[in-house]
Amino acid sequence: MIKSKIILILQLLFIQNIFCQTYQRNLFYDGNNRQFVLHIPSNYDPSIAAPLLFNFHGGNGYANQFMATTSDMRNIADTAGFILIYPQALEDPNDGNSTNWLHKSPTNVDDIYFVESIIDSLNNEYLIDNNRIYACGYSLGGEFTYELACRLNSKIAAVAAVARTMGDSQLNTCSPIHPTPVMTILGTADQISLYGGVVFAGITYYVSADDMHSYWTNYNNTNANPNITQIPDINPNDGSSVERKTWSNGDNCVSVEELKINGGGHDWPGTFGNMDIVANNEIWNFVSKYNLNGLIGCSTTSNNQNTNSSNKLNIYPNPFSNNLKLETTFPTHYEIYNRLGKLLKKGNLNAGSNKINLSSLKPDLYILKSEENSMKIIKY
Known part of the structure; x- marks a missing residue:
């Protein structure tokens, strides 16, 4: 009887281990006990390198809440086989103790290195495909995603940002080292992260969506003019519509893509706001095509090289x-x-x-x- 109970308990523990794949993790880093939510896909095979996707909450946000109420990508991770991470920001004493990325000066907090330490930590536990590490985020988390594309570019293959353009100083100091695919999902009627940027007293704090896309299309050497397609307006009651703008044929076959939400606000499409697209799906479908070398399977000559045989x-x-x-x-x-x-x-x-x-x-x-x-x- 006792033996049967022990076997039953072990079976229950085994079943729990199979289905409990989302963990609250702690990482002591830079004098702080840092947290992140980690989701291991149900089909994870320790003999096959898995991609990583970071998903960053907005300003004054919490990783668990963001995952539960805004961007739950666990089902996608289980299907596609990638490891999913929701990091938690620290309180910023210079901003009312809001839990924020990119702390206001003066500060010693630089979460670029926190993300790097998470990557290092996970490499010690799991078999990671280090050529396929991606980042996405919402609002301030989207701004931090650009920061990773600019400053941790050697590790980040592709990024996607929702409801945020780049800061002016961020753009002007950006220094990527490889062609970097970028997706944005921006609402033209966003009253928090303005589509046209933020300029006050002659000082630009956030660049416009157009200027930001120009930066990335020029850096990636894509086609100058985007291909524009209208997304079917399957929900006419959401007050917005979507057009997809794609600048393609960049170096290493990378592209820049904008899902422009005409009439959209500070939203995460598919969860709240526009319901014609599902941001979670769009993000993974975009970033997953790339690794650090560009489009997976790209075999064309880089546009940085001379392709005009008639005039070298x-x-x-x-x-x-x-x-x-x-x-x-x-x-x-x-x-x-x-x-x-x-x-x-x-x-x-x-x-x-x-x-x-x-x-x-x-x-x-x-x-x-x-x-x-x-x-x-x-x-x-």
């Missing part, structure tokens, strides 16, 4: 100080754009060797275009 263009040195030398087979023209796609300089090139004085440009990354050639150039 070579530039040097790159990075450069003041003068840039260009060698071309035939006479042609050139244009130089900043990160936001603004034309700064243009001119003609003779066949052979040419020298352009760019001393008027500040140190930064620029895009040089000439016919079908498009290259990133860096001034130091």
